[in-house]
Amino acid sequence: MKYLRSVRGRMLCIAFVPGGALVVVAVVIAFFLVHQANLTRESAMETAGAAGRTASAVGSLQGQRSAAMSVPDQRTAAYANFTQRIDTAIAGLREYARHAPDAESAYQQTTAVELLSVAEGMDRSDSLALAGIDAVTRRPFTRAVAAYRADLERIAPQLTESGRTAYESLTRSADWSTLAAVEDALAAAEPLPIPESTWRSAAYRVSQQLGNLYSQQSQYAVQLTLDDGRRTLAGAIAASAALLLCAGLLLVVVRRLVARVPVPVVPIMVPTIQAAIPRPRHARSRRPRVPEPWPMKAVLDDLRRQ
Template identity: 80%
Template sequence: MKYLRSVRGRMLGIAFIPGGALVVVAAVIAVFLVHQAVRTRDLALETAAAADRTARAVVALQAQRSAAMAVPDRQSAAYANFTQRIDTAIAGLRDYARRAPNAESAYQQTIAVELLSVAEGMDRSDSLALTGLDSVTRRSYISAVAAYRAELARVAPQLTESGRTAYESLTRSADWSRLAAAEDAITAAEPLPVAESTWRSAAYTVSGELGRLYAQQSQYAVQLTLDDGRRTLGGALAAGSALLLSALLLLVVVRRLVARVPVPVVPIMVPTVHAAIPRPRHARSRRPHLPDPWPLKAVLDDLRRR
């Protein structure tokens, strides 16, 4: 049996090793980038769902707090209980903001959480004012009003352009002025400068505007994260495709270059086993003799003719 080994084939096989390694690396990088993009998208959707759940929970707890504080003997306990539960819900949403895939998304989501905290501060001060203030609750009311005003003023410059426009429109509105005047009068233990119905209408309007400001900022932060995920996914697919195409192109070029190399095919001869040649019967030695050039019969006939 004969086995032939081609030098050109060996060169082609050696050249395919780095090309195959490049294909494997490209596939791994593409899978990793796609995984990161999918994870970013899932995190954005999870954050959006958490923001919606938290906002609904805060609104429900605020309603329960107002109802519980209507009972005179339970005002302090109800205020402390529901306020703590609302703060816990907002803190959980703040943790979601910290896990954002990039710094910009985390920043915008943190601003949204601060706006939700502002809306809660305004509502808790309003709940205290509705139940009547004494020496103890007045201090809580003053603290709540000062806190939500200062926090809103601090967050406002960090809003988007549309958010700043909405903030300026709110703070310049007549409802904001009426609510601020009522809060200042309550803080100083003075009579309301406006009718109670006007104060309640202004408080309701301002609370709704703060809620819409939070929703707008939260949607912007979530959309920013989703856009980042789509960009990451697009970049992952493009990079992975480019790497795979480069690796395949390299393999094709190497194959053609090796095919042009004038290297002959070198056979490797493997000895084969042949059948033994039978020796003549008249041989007396181990070395076979050459056959006679003339047959014996021809010699005898020649002698007879003579």
């Protein structure tokens, strides 16, 4: 029936509107979340690369600073020059941490940068101690030692569980106690309480453990950002799949409801399965007319009558 098919068709078309809208929404959400996940992943990889480059640059500058400070005449200038360059490199890494995709990643990356600053503070004081403490360098040495100890103690509660375990292991170790005793003696202008070789071995191991603390925290921060990107991508796929499923269920339900629509009994419901095609006006049949007599026959009849 024309009328029945028209009603069902209109109902299906109306159902397609919200279904199509859900599909469009699903595609838009999926595109946005996938784009956000890619940005998060790129940010994590960029931060990891910047952290690796900064750590390498800081290590190289620290070695150059120690070598330059071995010359007595250039000690003060070399210390100021290389220290400023190292601080600039660490400040650049801190900017990367501030632009993390979420607050938790920024917090963990900032903690890693602070640990790198602590390691630099320990190496800074060690460079001054190796160059020789005098009346000029004793004050910077004392400030550097106090700063890196206070910063490490302040950062310790912010570390992960494994980081706090490593911190406690470091601060309770014999190497830490040995280094602290030497630093206190140098700050007070007292002779070394232990042999220099023991001091150097302890300083090396403490520096290495501080570097490991930084590496562990930095890797954790990068992994946290990558996990956030994966969660965002999984959420995009799940949300899109849910919306598409809802759209499909809506269309199925509406189609079944439309199939149950009763046939309306109205005069207009006339079977038109094989509707006749209207013929053009010029092809319609006319009323039969009386044939006109043939002209030659009319002439012959007239001749007979004469």
